[in-house]
Amino acid sequence: MPCDELPDDLRTLWLEAGKDRPVFSPDQLRKDTERLQARRRRGNAILLVCLSIFVATFALGFFLVHNTLSRIGSILAVLAFGFWLVNILLERARTSPDPGETSALLFYRAELVRTRDAHRQLLWRWLLVPPINVLFDFGLVQTYAKRFPFIAPLEWSVSAFVLAVFLVWLPVKHLKVARKYQGRIDALDAAIKSNGEVTK
Amino acid sequence: MGIKVDRLESQDELYRQVADEYGAALARLAYAYEADPDLRRDLSQEIHLALWRSFGKFDGRCSLRTWIYRVAHNVATSHVIRQTKGKRNAPAFLTLEEAEAQAGNEDIEAFTNRRQALTRLLALVQRLDPLDRQVILAYFEDLDAESIAEITGLSAANVWSKIHRIKDVLIRQFYRGGRNAL
Numbered sequence: 001m002p003c004d005e006l007p008d009d010l011r012t013l014w015l016e017a018g019k020d021r022p023v024f025s026p027d028q029l030r031k032d033t034e035r036l037q038a039r040r041r042r043g044n045a046i047l048l049v050c051l052s053i054f055v056a057t058f059a060l061g062f063f064l065v066h067n068t069l070s071r072i073g074s075i076l077a078v079l080a081f082g083f084w085l086v087n088i089l090l091e092r093a094r095t096s097p098d099p100g101e102t103s104a105l106l107f108y109r110a111e112l113v114r115t116r117d118a119h120r121q122l123l124w125r126w127l128l129v130p131p132i133n134v135l136f137d138f139g140l141v142q143t144y145a146k147r148f149p150f151i152a153p154l155e156w157s158v159s160a161f162v163l164a165v166f167l168v169w170l171p172v173k174h175l176k177v178a179r180k181y182q183g184r185i186d187a188l189d190a191a192i193k194s195n196g197e198v199t200k
Numbered sequence: 201m202g203i204k205v206d207r208l209e210s211q212d213e214l215y216r217q218v219a220d221e222y223g224a225a226l227a228r229l230a231y232a233y234e235a236d237p238d239l240r241r242d243l244s245q246e247i248h249l250a251l252w253r254s255f256g257k258f259d260g261r262c263s264l265r266t267w268i269y270r271v272a273h274n275v276a277t278s279h280v281i282r283q284t285k286g287k288r289n290a291p292a293f294l295t296l297e298e299a300e301a302q303a304g305n306e307d308i309e310a311f312t313n314r315r316q317a318l319t320r321l322l323a324l325v326q327r328l329d330p331l332d333r334q335v336i337l338a339y340f341e342d343l344d345a346e347s348i349a350e351i352t353g354l355s356a357a358n359v360w361s362k363i364h365r366i367k368d369v370l371i372r373q374f375y376r377g378g379r380n381a382l
Contacts, residue, residue: 010371013318014340017231018224022241024248026212032249099274100254100267103353104334107274111281188331 040092047088055081061136070139073132080128087121109188116181123174129166134159215252222268225341226251232325232337233276234283243279250275262350269338269351277330324373328366335359336366 058077061070097110137155145152219226226247234240254271258264325333331352338348345363349356 010321011340013321014228015224016318017322018228021223021227022244022248023223024219024245024252026215026252029215029249029252032245033253036249098254098257099250099271100257102270102274104270104273104277104351105331105353107270108277108330111278115281191331 044089044092048085051081051085058132058136065136065139065143067139067143069135069142073134073136073139076135077132080132083128084125087125091118091121105188105192109185109192112181112185112188116178116185119174119178119181123171123178126166126170126174130163133162133166211252211255214255214258215248218251218255218264218268219248226268226272228340229272229276229337231322232333233280235323235326239279239283243276246279247272247275263347265343266347266350269341269343273330273334273337273351277334280330320373321370324370332362332366335362336370339363339367 055078058074058081061077062074065071065074094114097107099107102110137159141152141155227244230240230244230247234243250271251268254267258267262270325336328336331354334352335348335354338351343351345356345359348354348359348363352359354362
């Protein structure tokens with residue numbers, strides 16, 4: 001089935017857009033691949049170090065703060081950060097469908113699903129923070145409030161901030177974005193259904 | 201389009217030939233997906249990188265041209281989704297109905313020369329939904345409906361109807377303010 005003609009002036013104009021084409025050599029692309037892999041390894045290492053610092057801080061809290069609530073908070077924190085780490089590394093290892101073997105329609109859908117899922121996962125990751133923080137802070141206040149009167153208002157302010165950010169702002173934000181992507185997926189699915197044929 | 205894959209011995213050589221033959225089309229594709237020059241350069245690099253890597257897997261089950269456009273469009277789609285992901289005020293993709301509605305609200309003095317006309321055309325294409333964008337870009341590159349169907353996964357009849365609708369919107373917008381500019 002031939003497509004009908006595009007007006008000549010429009011086509012001529014379109015062809016002008018390709019005049020300044022960038023040139024890459026295979027050697028340069030090979031180096032780029034190595035650089036990308038190195039950047040990914042570096043990113044994973046930085047993530048590992050950051051989460052390890054958090055885990056070490058809470059693990060230290062377990063031994064320094066002699067309070068049951070704080071200790072429960074510490075244990076939960078270590079477990080949660082471990083879960084985060086595994087989760088993030090798994091997500092990074094997830095690859096997109098092969099771009100040459102997947103049709104544009106299915107690839108687009110897969111990318112939308114991937115992005116939606118990333119936001120949903122973030123939502124759950126943020127929700128883990130407030131209970132841990134509140135438990136830990138509550139224990140701190142119980143233990144040290146008499147010796148350090150400033151600690152109670154300080155810790156409750158921190159807890160209020162953490163609750164507002166991690167229980168309300170971030171989850172709502174990610175929920176909204178995830179819904180936006182779900183809307184696009186639904187629209188695409190509806191289009192696929194109404195069009196019938198989809199090839200791989 | 202006359203590249204014989206089976207005669208090529210290496211991934212590098214195939215890439216060189218493809219870059220030579222399709223380089224301009226790939227540059228246009230990057231233009232249509234990314235307005236920012238720096239990000240466009242990154243996108244071009246990503247596309248070329250993905251193509252070069254993909255040639256190691258190319259087994260000739262589809263035509264080389266289909267393979268090239270699939271890789272390029274799919275990489276560009278990932279780029280577009282990634283770019284809009286973290287930006288609260290990132291422009292949403294336009295449905296064809298929205299693009300049609302916009303056509304009536306354009307400033308007819310908006311472009312007066314070829315450069316502006318091209319920018320205007322690209323700006324409109326850059327706001328289309330990725331799937332509509334893929335269809336119209338392949339059409340701009342003179343691909344027939346069957347080839348576009350093979351790249352996108354849509355049926356040829358659907359491609360045909362999409363082309364008509366998108367082209368109508370583009371032409372209406374384009375000639376409203378710019379015919380004299382050409």
